[in-house]
Amino acid sequence: MQWDFKTVFQSDEEAIENAKRYSKLIGSLVDELEKEKELNKIIKLIKEIEDSTDNFSKSIQYAWMRYSVNTKEKESQKLLGTIQSLESNVGEYFAKLEVRLSKLSKKDIQELKKIAPNYTHFIEVIEKRKKHLLSKEAEQVLALTSISRREAISKIHNKLESSYKFKIEIDGEIKVLTPEEVKALRRSTNSDLRKKAMKTFLKRFQEDSLVITEVYNLVVKDYDLESKIRKFARPISMRNFENEVSDDVVDSLIETTNENVNILREYYKWKSEVMNEKLTLADIYAPITTKARKFSFDEAKEIILDAYYSFSNKAGDIVKSFFENSRIDLYPREGKIGGAYCIYSTTKLPAYVLTNFNGDMYDIMTLAHELGHGLHGTLSKKQTYFNYDTPLTLAELASVFGEFLVFDYLKGKLDKEERLALISSKIEDTFATTFRQNFFTNFEIRSHDLISNSGYADWEELNDIYYEELRKTFGEVVEIPQWYKNEWAMISHFFETPFYVYSYNFAHCLVIALYQKYLEEGKSFTKKYLSLLESGGSLSPNELLSKVGIDISRSDFWEKAFDFIDSLVKEIKINYNK
Template sequence: MTPFPASLTTLNTPLPRDANATPAGGEPLGDLPEWDLTDLYAGEDAPELTRDMAWLETECAAFAADYEGKLADLSADEMLRCIQRNEKIDEIAGRIMSFAGLRYYQVTTDGDRAKFMSDCEGKLTEYTTPLVFFSLEFNRIEDSTYEAMMAANADLARYRPALDRLRAMKPYQLSDELEKFLHDASVVGASAWNKLFDETIAGLTFDVMGEELGIEATLNFLTDQDRSKREAGARALAEVFGKNVRTFARVHNTLAKEKEIGDRWRGLPTPQSGRHLANHVEPEVVEALRDAVVAAYPRLSHRYYKLKAKWLGLDTLQVWDRNAPLPMEETRLVGWEEARKTVMDAYAGFDPEMAKLAEPFFTDGWIDAGVKPGKAPGAFAHPTVTTVHPYVMLNYLGKPRDVMTLAHELGHGVHQVLAAGQGEMLSSTPLTLAETASVFGEMLTFRAMLDGAKDDAQRKVMLAGKVEDMINTVVRQIAFYDFECKLHAARREGELTPEDIDALWMSVQAESLGPVFEYMEGYEHFWAYIPHFVHSPFYVYAYAFGDGLVNALYAAYEDAPEGFQEKYFDMLKAGGSKHHKELLAPFGLDASDPAFWDKGLSMIEGFIDELEALEG
């Protein structure tokens, strides 16, 4: 089980600033909610947690005793029982690690919480090691036997999408003994380097204009109205990242090499192959997306940032201007209750059922919103397990983009609630589809706010903000994906110095951002703080996939709104039980069609057209 979140939006949402609920200016944000984790466990000494841990130890051993060496000889009914027992083990393990992980992310600098999570992870690794046989042995079942089992029991056949994904790894699995060794060693491999990265990031302090700040507060300066403050924040980030760049380079070198060794032993053809298999998406579909976005750089980011430079009265932009607010943008803070009403009204405008599904997040302790010392940066929605409910983490400080982050993460939460009916094995959505509901929730909120714009000036600010978010979600994430591709390819040739990694980073930044930008000394180190590269290699293309998919979906909604809601909810309820082709077919869409991605990109282009028209 992975205790870290299923969806982080750190990369495409500028981060909040202060640890207080009353930011600069004295305007309170209101009563910011905190998590109530008691739906998982009342505490780390809860008797239910002790009971579940003991059950897990016993059941894992019993499962191995009952089934190891016997899978191919099971009847369809016996295989169904086996799958259901395995699913229950996943559920209990997921519940434990969700509790440990969420507590840790609330205060990553708390040694007791870090130890508790590590201890839980160590015990679960120990208990589940006897289960490593299952996927290996299941994949050795002959295709004819597998097909006969599926045909013989409809309840078993319901699990087929998950089992087919499992069998997709069949050509790449190692011997049982080696797989067990890798499972045991995982706690001192990638998991340990992930923790080192998290703890290093959480412990960094930055001197910004004489004030010592954490990474959240410092990153927030990059969106300040005052250009001198933006520059101060950027230079502080560059200085501290530079001082720690060797540690971050060591983390990346080690993880990329570990991945290369694993991929080589498994025979995976490319560093990206494992992610594509996990996402249940064809490599050519991802490459079509990547190529379409890169080809569109001049029509999207280059064109937009040229406009932005004009609005800011600048000939060239510095990196601290990329997420700068526009001069005509209102600087007022959006209180929590206003943010809640804005998002909930937009959700209800689409369908009252959507708002009803979102309501418990606000009323039942499912959101942790405030910025606090040691809290993990960014935002995420973590699904926990299907017998509980998701939890949303924000770092809310009242900026308009924070409202969009709320809409985004709440979309994830609604998706996870709806998909829970599929059960533990089928509820989890491949990353390529995991961003669908979140980006759609953002789009609903944006469209509702745009419709309420009081004049062209306000409309212009809102359109510009949306274009920036879309560029951050599509262009920037594909640039990140290219950086990862280059990093892993280069690491296969040997150890990379920090300067080597810096050069790879700058090559994709210059290409994606365009000629209007200049780059300060130290910006070459900004790859260092991005968690996706460490926690989830090649995750980032899922953002662009999701944005393009939602843009096409929203166009379908505008073209034919009648009956759309029912099809949309059916898609979310499907979770991971269907391939993207099946999910999109009712809407007349097909992601394997190269023209599909141009549809999504044309929506961004249309917004830029409107911005240029508003210039007069």
């Protein structure tokens, strides 16, 4: 199952022409807006800029999709480079637009909101950015140089990992595997294979330590310098601002997660006893039973659709359309990027999902996760482009909720041994989304501080920071091999989107609260939830969440999520002994 690119554009040339046409149009519209003083005409121009940007974004989506499935192909590399150059021009135009709107008087701002209430949140965000905006000329320079700064530099890391191949002996046969296929071996029932696979995988990054270290330092310096000149209190504050969440809320999430690592340690102590072996980090996703069930794509499809339909026919129909219209690129192959994602860059195109499906329970959850994103992207098309996307803090909401739906559905379809394996896998996925992302965040905060204060962090220094954060999380319960110290080098978000990772933890804790409300309220909750997704980014996160009775500013909010995670650990321990 692969994407059909002709459903987006007939050719790369058509995508490039589309981008050129709308880039030029956006530029001329922004030039008009800079001179315009009449508020009604300003709103008219904003609407035209919005629609043109929406159309331009079709080319962005197409280029990333083409590149993702074959990072080694020269044509896809050239296409992405061309589109990104044009995107930097659009970024320059938007810098001018923001500066122009930020100079409007308070009276004019209030009048604009009355004339076009649909743009209230869009205008309010620009108002808040005012104190972090630079001069028009400085903003233009930052926008124009974006193609040669951290976003471009991070692609070196992406290309390196995508090019890796691994020769590993499995059942007496030498196999050549992609990075995703090697990482999937962490869930093998063979203890020796798990360790061999991860040692082989991580040592490969060691071979490119010089390049990876330089790339990471450049990304961090670029990001931190921008945060400094924009007058943010800390580097992470710039991401928090983009996510429309306060430093205090994020700090509370990080602190609460740090304080609850005993839940993770308790679980892995129990798992070690059940498996009768001292677990290493290579074993933390190992199945607790040798009965490792594999699922065909058709089985995975049926499970996911049944789960979404049990929640809502509307949600089920949307998810089904991804399968029916070949909007899923399913299997790993050489040159394809690792991991999984859902892309919806424009309201003019449907959402598309990419995964690296290997057939285990984890892969079903991953597919369910990405289809949750697809549901969100489809429902939020009710909004116009400027209100379409959500901050990262809410971007993972529908995806994690979808995982919970499939988890609860699948539990009732399995025998005891398989059900325990599923609960175990769910706990470990929850840990991966909360505790793991949190020590990633701790690593980022410390590595950014080190590089900012000393000017550079070498490979060993970064390894040591990462190792210390691993120890703070796992303690003595899990053995941490020395070759795991450089695991940070495989985390693409560190390079591509600094401080992205806490959004997973944020969303998971948030979804736990939402899912508990669903279990309490039943079908009456469904309508409110779908309405929340339909709202896209038309309101601030606090305003959106208030629609479903969630208040993330409460001091005990995050703690309640970890109480729920603790209950999952207690559940499996009780059920295992029955």
